[in-house]
Amino acid sequence: xxxxxxxxxxxxxxxxxxxxxxxxxxxxxxxxxxxxxxxxxxxxxxxxxxxxxxxxxxxxxxxxxxxxxxxxxxxxxxxxxxxxxxxxxxxxxxxxxxxxxxxxxxxxxxxxxxxxxxxxxxxxxxxxxxxxxxxxxxxxxxxxxxxxxxxxxxxxxxxxxxxxxxxxxxxxxxxxxxxxxxxxxxxxxxxxxxxxxxxxxxxxxxxxxxxxxxxxxxxxxxxxxxxxxxxxxxxxxxxxxxxxxxxxxxxxxxxxxxxxxxxxxxxxxxxxxxxxxxxxxxxxxxxxxxxxxxxxxxxxxxxxxxxxxxxxxxxxxxxxxxxxxxxxxxxxxxxxxxxxxxxxxxxxxxxxxxxxxxxxxxxxxxxxxxxxxxxxxxxxxxxxxxxxxxxxxxxxxxxxxxxxxxxxxxxxxxxxxxxxxxxxxxxxxxxxxxxxxxxxxxxxxxxxxxxxxxxxxxxxxxxxxxxxxxxxxxxxxxxxxxxxxxxxxxxxxxxxxxxxxxxxxxxxxxxxxxxxxxxxxxxxxxxxxxxxxx
Amino acid sequence: xxxxxxxxxxxxxxxxxxxxxxxxxxxxxxxxxxxxxxxxxxxxxxxxxxxxxxxxxxxxxxxxxxxxxxxxxxxxxxxxxxxxxxxxxxxxxxxxxxxxxxxxxxxxxxxxxxxxxxxxxxxxxxxxxxxxxxxxxxxxxxxxxxxxxxxxxxxxxxxxxxxxxxxxxxxxxxxxxxxxxxxxxxxxxxxxxxxxxxxxxxxxxxxxxxxxxxxxxxxxxxxxxxxxxxxxxxxxxxxxxxxxxxxxxxxxxxxxxxxxxxxxxxxxxxxxxxxxxxxxxxxxxxxxxxxxxxxxxxxxxxxxxxxxxxxxxxxx
Numbered sequence: 001x002x003x004x005x006x007x008x009x010x011x012x013x014x015x016x017x018x019x020x021x022x023x024x025x026x027x028x029x030x031x032x033x034x035x036x037x038x039x040x041x042x043x044x045x046x047x048x049x050x051x052x053x054x055x056x057x058x059x060x061x062x063x064x065x066x067x068x069x070x071x072x073x074x075x076x077x078x079x080x081x082x083x084x085x086x087x088x089x090x091x092x093x094x095x096x097x098x099x100x101x102x103x104x105x106x107x108x109x110x111x112x113x114x115x116x117x118x119x120x121x122x123x124x125x126x127x128x129x130x131x132x133x134x135x136x137x138x139x140x141x142x143x144x145x146x147x148x149x150x151x152x153x154x155x156x157x158x159x160x161x162x163x164x165x166x167x168x169x170x171x172x173x174x175x176x177x178x179x180x181x182x183x184x185x186x187x188x189x190x191x192x193x194x195x196x197x198x199x200x201x202x203x204x205x206x207x208x209x210x211x212x213x214x215x216x217x218x219x220x221x222x223x224x225x226x227x228x229x230x231x232x233x234x235x236x237x238x239x240x241x242x243x244x245x246x247x248x249x250x251x252x253x254x255x256x257x258x259x260x261x262x263x264x265x266x267x268x269x270x271x272x273x274x275x276x277x278x279x280x281x282x283x284x285x286x287x288x289x290x291x292x293x294x295x296x297x298x299x300x301x302x303x304x305x306x307x308x309x310x311x312x313x314x315x316x317x318x319x320x321x322x323x324x325x326x327x328x329x330x331x332x333x334x335x336x337x338x339x340x341x342x343x344x345x346x347x348x349x350x351x352x353x354x355x356x357x358x359x360x361x362x363x364x365x366x367x368x369x370x371x372x373x374x375x376x377x378x379x380x381x382x383x384x385x386x387x388x389x390x391x392x393x394x395x396x397x398x399x400x401x402x403x404x405x406x407x408x409x410x411x412x413x414x415x416x417x418x419x420x421x422x423x424x425x426x427x428x429x430x431x432x433x434x435x436x437x438x439x440x441x442x443x444x445x446x447x448x449x450x451x452x453x454x455x456x457x458x459x460x461x462x463x464x465x466x467x468x469x470x471x472x473x474x475x476x477x478x479x480x481x482x483x484x485x486x487x488x489x490x491x492x493x494x495x496x497x498x499x500x501x502x503x504x505x506x507x508x509x510x511x512x513x514x515x516x517x518x519x520x521x522x523x524x525x526x527x528x529x530x531x532x533x534x
Numbered sequence: 535x536x537x538x539x540x541x542x543x544x545x546x547x548x549x550x551x552x553x554x555x556x557x558x559x560x561x562x563x564x565x566x567x568x569x570x571x572x573x574x575x576x577x578x579x580x581x582x583x584x585x586x587x588x589x590x591x592x593x594x595x596x597x598x599x600x601x602x603x604x605x606x607x608x609x610x611x612x613x614x615x616x617x618x619x620x621x622x623x624x625x626x627x628x629x630x631x632x633x634x635x636x637x638x639x640x641x642x643x644x645x646x647x648x649x650x651x652x653x654x655x656x657x658x659x660x661x662x663x664x665x666x667x668x669x670x671x672x673x674x675x676x677x678x679x680x681x682x683x684x685x686x687x688x689x690x691x692x693x694x695x696x697x698x699x700x701x702x703x704x705x706x707x708x709x710x711x712x713x714x715x716x717x718x719x720x721x722x723x724x725x726x727x728x729x730x731x732x733x734x735x736x737x738x739x740x741x742x743x744x745x746x747x748x749x750x751x752x753x754x755x756x757x758x759x760x761x762x763x764x765x766x767x768x769x770x771x772x773x774x775x776x777x778x779x780x781x782x783x784x785x786x787x788x789x790x791x792x793x794x795x796x797x798x799x800x801x802x803x804x805x806x807x808x809x810x811x812x813x814x815x816x817x818x819x820x821x822x823x824x825x826x827x828x829x830x831x832x833x834x835x836x837x838x839x840x841x842x843x844x845x846x847x848x849x850x
Contacts, residue, residue: 013591018673448826530828
């Protein structure tokens with residue numbers, strides 16, 4: 001007679017003690033990792049390029065972006081709860097539609113994740129490392145530090161620093177990320193605290209405790225700040241434009257990308273399913289917090305520097321950079337100048353460097369994971385799925401990821417062929433398709449939906465249908481604007497060609513892999529075909 | 535010869551019916567389940583005085599009145615591997631206050647379902663030229679063994695070596711190494727090694743041997759499960775996904791390395807699907823997504839001359 005340990009659970013079911021029953025990932029942990037992946041510092045772009053959308057309300061645009069992101073986040077949270085062990089878009093899309101769609105979506109996202117690995121590190125260099133040294137150079141009257149800051153924001157600086165970080169990430173991945181994992185939580189917590197200090201610096205600027213104009217004149221001569229404003233006005237820039245709601249809507253594409261990335265956190269639940277917590281709360285909550293941080297950054301920047309100052313700096317530094325004495329217009333640089341304090345400068349830029357670098361680290365891991373999954377699944381050469389016997393890490397996938405990331409970084413750094421933001425269109429299409437499929441999933445796979453934790457309805461309509469349809473409209477608008485917006489800079493002929501090429505390559509890859517596997521006696525289409533039962 | 539292998543159905547009615555459909559669907563000669571056939575949860579269908587019923591399923595409380603909706607819910611519950619029991623509010627509260635009473639309830643429901651499955655197997659597979667092997671796994675209570683043995687068609691290969699024809703031999707071992715949950719058939723690595731040795735030593739030609747050992751070999755990539763804290767929480771990696779660590783059996787690993795059979799078939803770790811090599815032995819773990827009613831399996835092609843020709847992971 002066997003003994004069996006049984007227990008009631010608080011969730012209205014009875015469970016017997018059996019292997020695999022674990023506690024689900026806590027809502028806070030899910031929230032934390034969503035927040036890590038939110039590119040809050042991408043908000044610096046919107047502040048720097050705001051001038052090209054006369055009359056746009058940054059804060060309103062951020063709220064609109066967060067609303068769309070919430071629709072995306074809730075939809076993703078529900079959809080991935082249906083197949084919680086699978087993660088990403090590949091398996092849910094393959095099962096709901098066809099493996100071709102799942103693979104092409106996965107291919108596109110994986111490619112752009114790898115692309116972003118290098119370019120986001122460059123981003124951290126541009127927004128954090130370069131301003132750090134340049135500002136310190138000014139504050140400590142050190143040409144060496146100032147020039148070092150300048151160097152970091154040059155193509156050689158981007159490439160060398162970016163490649164070094166890619167290699168470091170790759171090595172850490174190969175070794176199992178132990179060191180990285182040990183420091184991540186407290187280091188990111190420290191970075192959040194430092195970012196709050198950064199916001200406080202802006203608050204002090206808005207109250208007059210710090211004066212950007214005053215410090216700017218100290219460094220660059222009396223009247224230098226006024227000259228900046230006059231230069232922009234002379235070019236016809238309206239530094240106090242009236243509110244323009246159309247421009248506000250167009251401007252939404254800038255804050256959007258900061259909050260859309262939260263869904264990259266892979267869903268994984270235990271066998272006691274409870275979707276009312278976990279990703280359904282954590283993802284949207286993280287998006288709201290991220291949105292608040294971005295909104296506050298924009299608002300406080302506008303008040304601290306002044307709207308006229310921000311717009312003038314953006315204009316002059318972009319159109320006639322020779323008339324702008326600072327190397328870059330990023331708010332991290334401006335806040336550092338305004339604070340005019342070495343410690344505060346270090347804190348501000350520490351936050352930016354860490355928060356941005358963590359996004360890059362996540363993209364490295366996701367890129368590797370995508371390649372590994374294909375290798376195991378037979379959609380890529382088997383050697384891609386091989387793991388190191390010593391460290392149990394997917395060494396070959398890591399190497400391939402690193403090589404692709406370095407190549408794309410080199411092209412990005414030394415040519416004008418590709419722009420950082422163009423990856424947004426590629427990933428945006430995948431997000432849009434995924435949440436659209438999620439919207440119709442309850443009707444495509446009724447039985448699966450009914451038996452899943454995602455069966456939440458409002459007035460009889462599946463919640464994922466409501467959020468998915470609204471979200472895909474919103475996200476579709478964002479993707480459309482990314483493609484057509486000249487000021488966004490992601491629609492050069494080569495950028496668009498690359499955007500299309502990634503999908504085409506993914507499609508071709510699918511058919512080649514399928515043909516190769518078929519010749520080996522493996523029917524790839526059958527992998528996801530449900531067995532019919534009477 | 536073509537074999538279909540699956541494991542860890544954990545009571546899923548839908549996966550079981552899919553399993554019985556695999557001989558025709560995949561054109562296979564032999565179908566095997568490598569253990570863990572019983573489920574883990576009971577969903578009480580609580581009948582309220584007002585004629586409605588309440589049940590918590592997939593984390594959500596469902597309130598139903600219509601008989602057809604109730605039956606549909608019961609079917610969904612069973613499809614995902616859970617067991618259903620009708621009870622009153624008082625009975626439910628009685629079980630809540632005294633969980634030890636659940637022991638006998640679980641036994642009854644687990645055995646009942648296995649008995650039903652054996653009847654289905656006999657009815658479905660009769661007349662088909664297919665052999666069906668089922669082993670219990672570490673999660674399965676011993677009470678189900680009699681239910682398995684009662685089938686006319688199903689053969690139990692746990693703790694035995696069976697002849698598949700053409701010199702191919704199948705070894706079954708459903709016991710597992712000690713887990714944090716102390717499951718019914720968890721035993722020490724030493725005991726497991728002894729049990730494996732007792733059956734493996736009966737096979738003379740390892741080039742045609744298939745070891746169906748429920749727990750995969752330690753540190754082979756198909757035995758990775760989430761690392762757990764002492765209070766059974768998953769440890770997370772830098773992206774917020776569970777940190778995976780090897781939890782397989784050293785006894786299995788040592789046996790595979792010693793005997794180098796042609797093929798190792800394993801289950802137990804649902805998250806660790808894959809095909810690996812350990813020396814000359816090909817290892818397969820098809821994984822499990824029983825709770826989503828997805829039957830994960832492996833199609834294995836064998837040839838009397840060549841031995842193992844192909845292994846293909848499928849989901850159905």
